[in-house]
Structures are given as C-alpha cells and as structure tokens.
Amino acid sequence: MADPVKVDIPHKLGREAARARLDGGIGKIAEVIPGAATVDQRWDGDTLHFAIAVMGQKLGCRLEVFDDKVHAEVDLPPMLALFAGKIREKLLGGATKLLK
Numbered sequence: 001m002a003d004p005v006k007v008d009i010p011h012k013l014g015r016e017a018a019r020a021r022l023d024g025g026i027g028k029i030a031e032v033i034p035g036a037a038t039v040d041q042r043w044d045g046d047t048l049h050f051a052i053a054v055m056g057q058k059l060g061c062r063l064e065v066f067d068d069k070v071h072a073e074v075d076l077p078p079m080l081a082l083f084a085g086k087i088r089e090k091l092l093g094g095a096t097k098l099l100k
Contacts, residue, residue, distance in 0.1 A: 003076075003081075003084075004073045004074055004075045004076065005072075005073065005074040005076060005084050005087050005088045005091065006071070006072070006073050007071075007072045007088055007091050007092050007095070008069050008070070008071050008072075009069060009070045009071075009072060009092060009095045009096055009099060010068060010069045011068065011069060011070065011099040011100075012068070013099060014067060015046065015065055015066065015067045018065050018070060018099060019043075019046065019048075019065050021098055021099055022048055022063055022065065022070070022098070022099075023043075023048070025098045026038055026041055026048070026050060028094060028098055035054055035055065036052045036053065036054040036059075037052065037053050037054075038050055038051070038052055039051045039052065039053045039058065046064060046065045046066075047062055047063065047064045047065070048062070048063040048065070049061070049062055050063075052074075054080070055079070055080065057077045057079060057080055058077075059074055059075060059076060059077075059080070060074075060075040061073065061074045061075070063095075070095065070099065072091055072095060074087060074091065
C-alpha cells in the first residue's frame with residue numbers, strides 16, 4: 001500500500017455546516033476522480049469514512065471535520081500511487097468548492 005494522499009481543506013462554515021455539506025455532496029467528491037464512483041459511506045463521530053471504486057480498485061477515504069478545516073486522507077493501492085499528485089489536486093479543488 002502506498003502512502004495515503006493527505007490534504008487539509010480550510011473552511012469557514014463551522015463543524016456542523018461542514019458536516020452537512022459533506023453529507024449532501026459526497027458524490028461530488030468522487031466525481032473529481034475520472035471514472036470513480038462512491039460505493040459506501042458511514043459517519044463515525046466527526047469522521048466520514050467512504051470508499052471510491054476506480055479502475056477496478058477500491059480506495060478507502062476519510063474526511064475528519066474540524067471547526068475550521070477538513071482533513072482528508074485517501075489510501076491508494078500501488079497501482080494508483082502514480083496518480084497521487086493528480087488525486088491530491090482534484091480532491092483539494094473539489095472539496096474546496098463543496099465547502100464554500
């Protein structure tokens with residue numbers, strides 16, 4: 001397993017509003033990765049755990065919501081590790097739009 005992609009996305013919504021945006025827009029986050037689809041999701045406290053299926057691989061993802069930021073981690077299988085930089089860029093851009 002490659003190192004996870006980690007991104008902090010700042011926001012000014014507060015914890016509850018950020019959670020609501022993420023809950024209602026999780027499908028949009030998966031859309032930032034071409035050919036990806038969200039396959040399952042669950043909340044554990046202030047952390048949203050979800051999986052994305054892409055290119056026959058399943059990516060484990062976590063979004064931990066804080067008052068002023070969301071910490072995102074995406075676990076990449078070795079086959080997709082080459083795309084870590086692009087995934088980081090797309091995640092940062094897509095999640096930032098969702099939290100505005």
